[in-house]
Amino acid sequence: MNFDELFGHLGQHTVDGLAKGSIYALVALGYTLVYGVLKLINFAHSEVFMVGTFAVLGTWSMLGATDNPGFGLMLVFLVAGLVGGALASGATAVAVERIAYKRLREMNAPPLIFLITAIGLSLVLSEAFGLWQGRLIVGMPTILPQEVLFTIGNTGVTNTQLLTVVAALVMMFALDQFINRTRYGRGVRAVAQNPDTAALMGVNKDRVIMLIFLLGGLLAGAAALLYAIRYGNTRFNVGFLLGLKAFTAAVLGGIGNLRGALLGGLLLGVVEVYAATLTSSNWEDVAAFVVLVVVLLFRPTGLLGESLGRARA
Amino acid sequence: MTEVTRNNPLDRIRDLTGGVGSRFRALPKWQRYAAFLAFVVFLYYLPLLGIPGLVWLRTDSIDGGNNWAGVLFTCAIYVLIAIGLNVVIGLAGLLDLGYVGFFAVGAYSVALFGSRQSPVVAALQNRFNLSEDWAVTWAVCIPIALAIAMISGVLLGWPTLRLRGDYLAIVTLGFGEIIRIVVRNSPSWSGGPSGVAAIPGPQGAPSPDNTVFGLIDVKPWYWLALxxxxxVVFGVRRLENSRVGRAWLAVREDEDAAAVMGVYPFKFxxxxxxxxxxxxxxxxxLFASRGGFIEPEQFNAQLSILFVAMVVVGGSGNMAGVALGAFLLAYLPERFRDFNEWRFLVFGLALVLVMLLRPQGLIPSRRRARELKDRQEEVAPGV
Structure with a gap:
């Protein structure tokens, strides 16, 4: 237990954790949105994220991205990567809904069946990429080289960390406003509260469900871009562990609760970095899992409680 | 309402095998027993398979060696897993995505207590001044493995079984990974990433002197596993038809109703x-004893999903179904080894297709199929 290291550089580890957690939070939003409306764990969401990382890579190599481009080109690559990743992930998420869930919803199948179909589909997606792109880690060009922007005390904040956290907060805020203030958002909240009544009030349930899958996919695509910037590589099974963590984050904050997903993601990132500092990075996955079990034991509805529209309907 | 769903031509696939089962059940009892007995004899005869016309079943032509019995052994192990997982998923309705964790616990129990090369045995030798050759006997390892696996099941279940079903799935998935990571990260007691070798069989540690349960001839291993x-089939069948089995069904179908009727869901x-x-x-x-060597990477999460696929594709809740599912998912990849790369893709596709076209599985349990049908008729047309 390396307490000296943890407390000596507490700020640094916290910043690292927040940056890590931001990516979890963005993916967690996808789980939370779908769960809030359909009461269903979209197990295939992790592969939606994985498709996003490959789409970012594809976009960059199509544009001929290289390491350390100038500032102007960097912006172009970032925007193109965001668009490419978000579009690919969004399309994948909607396709997952159409192929795997629509028919089951019509059959009123029990939740277990949804979960198993989703597992099958995520296996298909990751294996398809494994066969297509190979099973090794695929490197990406370093679009945004890490450098320390400013330091507070002994805590240095790098540009990628700042970008990751700010991007996550901005997207989170935008989504929150969208759900709480717009017409479409009202539809989403209505279906989350009571699908049948919402349908009677003229909400197109099918379209709302497609919308939430699309939103979740877009956010996963954005997370994929941030992941690509931060880690600079991807792999056919990159989604599995990240998806598990993101789901943990969603549960931690209270699944179905958008702000909870953000809180849970950031918290999980920080806990993991602390645990890795205290022991070794081999144990960070164990820490994430232990946190999940402990939270579920004492607060089964998560830190902020489950709600999508229920709390402030 | 049934009219609405019957319009879809895909729906006919769902009712494809419905008649065979009921016709079999209509036979007199002695005929059913005779058929079952003949089937068992056939299973024992399988590794010697020389029936003209059935030889294509064997995988030797692909392997070029004599591994047909080895394939059958793997199938038997998987069938055992499927029957165990069927108790959890099919009977009690709990989705366990970390079953590989228990598989690993069993394997590591015999490895750590039975192998002379394991750190645990070395520590025991030091502590009690035992000779270098001492290790726990194979037969004694059986109850140890069962007990440790059972305790780990209770330890995992105690905090998590109060959760809703879909949380349980994720927590168990995590558990399967954790077991692997913990074993990999603790070389001081588990051998770490390099694994444990010299795991004993019924005749003791692997050596060329083992005449029956040796390394080369797998047939006795297959017969043992069979x-x-x-x-286990007999035992679980008795359990299914007992008070416990009925309680499981009740809890699966409606937990609250079961609780009202005096069945304490958590306990069951x-x-x-x-x-x-x-x-x-x-x-x-059994897997570890036969292999003689295990390492943490053999127990990955994909295996867990494969196990779930066996149960679900075969028809959860029905033992014949899950056994068929396990056999197919263990046998087909061996038979079509040339397409090994594709196998998890095909598993995934099979899961999706079976769930969409025949959610009750290949050989469904009758009760389960009825449940699904009921739910389907509850839904209003056009939703």
């Missing part, structure tokens, strides 16, 4: 979990 499977879920864990441990035990 015997275990048959005993925990039992299902513990029994499932013990059976998973038992198959891990």
């Amino acid at each position: 015997t275990v499977v048959l005993l 879920k925990l039992w299902a979990f513990a029994i499932g864990a013990a059976l998973g441990g038992l198959s891990g035990f």
Whole structure:
């Protein structure tokens, strides 16, 4: 237990954790949105994220991205990567809904069946990429080289960390406003509260469900871009562990609760970095899992409680 | 309402095999027993398979060696797993995505207590001044493995079984990974990433002197595993038709209603979990004894999903179904080894297609199929 290291550089580890957690939070939003409306764990969401990382890579190599481009080109690559990743992930998420869930919803199948179909589909997606792109880690060009922007005390904040956290907060805020203030958002909240009544009030349930899958996919695509910037590589099974963590984050904050997903993601990132500092990075996955079990034991509805529209309907 | 769903031509696939089962059940009892007995004899005869016309079943032509019995052994192990997991998923309705964890616990129990090369045995030798050759006997390892697997099932189930079903799935998925990571990260007691070798069989540590349960001839291993499977099938069948089995069905179909009728859901879920864990441990035990060597990477999460696929594709809740599912998912990849790369893709596709076209599985349990049908008719047309 390396307490000296943890407390000596507490700020640094916290910043690292927040940056890590931001990516979890963005993916967690996808789980939370779908769960809030359909009461269903979209197990295939992790592969939606994985498709996003490959789409970012594809976009960059199509544009001929290289390491350390100038500032102007960097912006172009970032925007193109965001668009490419978000579009690919969004399309994948909607396709997952159409192929795997629509028919089951019509059959009123029990939740277990949804979960198993989703597992099958995520296996298909990751294996398809494994066969297509190979099973090794695929490197990406370093679009945004890490450098320390400013330091507070002994805590240095790098540009990628700042970008990751700010991007996550901005997207989170935008989504929150969208759900709480717009017409479409009202539809989403209505279906989350009571699908049948919402349908009677003229909400197109099918379209709302497609919308939430699309939103979740877009956010996963954005997370994929941030992941690509931060880690600079991807792999056919990159989604599995990240998806598990993101789901943990969603549960931690209270699944179905958008702000909870953000809180849970950031918290999980920080806990993991602390645990890795205290022991070794081999144990960070164990820490994430232990946190999940402990939270579920004492607060089964998560830190902020489950709600999508229920709390402030 | 039924009219609405029947319009879809895909729906006909769902009712494809419905008639065979009821016709079999209509036969007189002695005929059913005779058929079953003949089937068992056929299973024991399988490794010697020389029936003209059935030889294409064997995988030797692809392997170029004499590994047909080895394939059958793997199938038997998987069938054992499927039966254990069926108790959890099919009977009690709990989705366990970390079953490989119990498989690993069973395998590591025999490895750590039975192998002379394991750190645990070395520590025991030091502590009690035992000779260098000492290790726990194979037969004594069986109850140890069962007990440890069962305890780990209870330990995992105690905090998590109170959760809603879909949380349980994720927590168990995590558990399967954790077991692997913990074992990999703790070389001081588990051998770490390099694994444990010299795991004993019924005749002791692997050596060229072992005449029956040796390394080369797998047939006795297959017969051993098959015997275990048959005993377990018998035991689980008795359990299914007992008070416990009925309680499981009640809890699966409606937990609240079951609680009102005096069935304490948590207790029976925990039992299902513990029994499932013990059976998973038992198959891990056989797997490790036969292989003689295990390492943490053999117990990955994909294996867990493969196990779930066996149960679901075969028809959860029905033992014949899950056994068929396990056999197919163990046998087909061996038979079509040339397409090994594709196998998880095909598993995934099979899961999706089976769930969409025949959610009750290949050989469904009658009760389960009825449940699905009921739900389907509850939904209003056009939703």
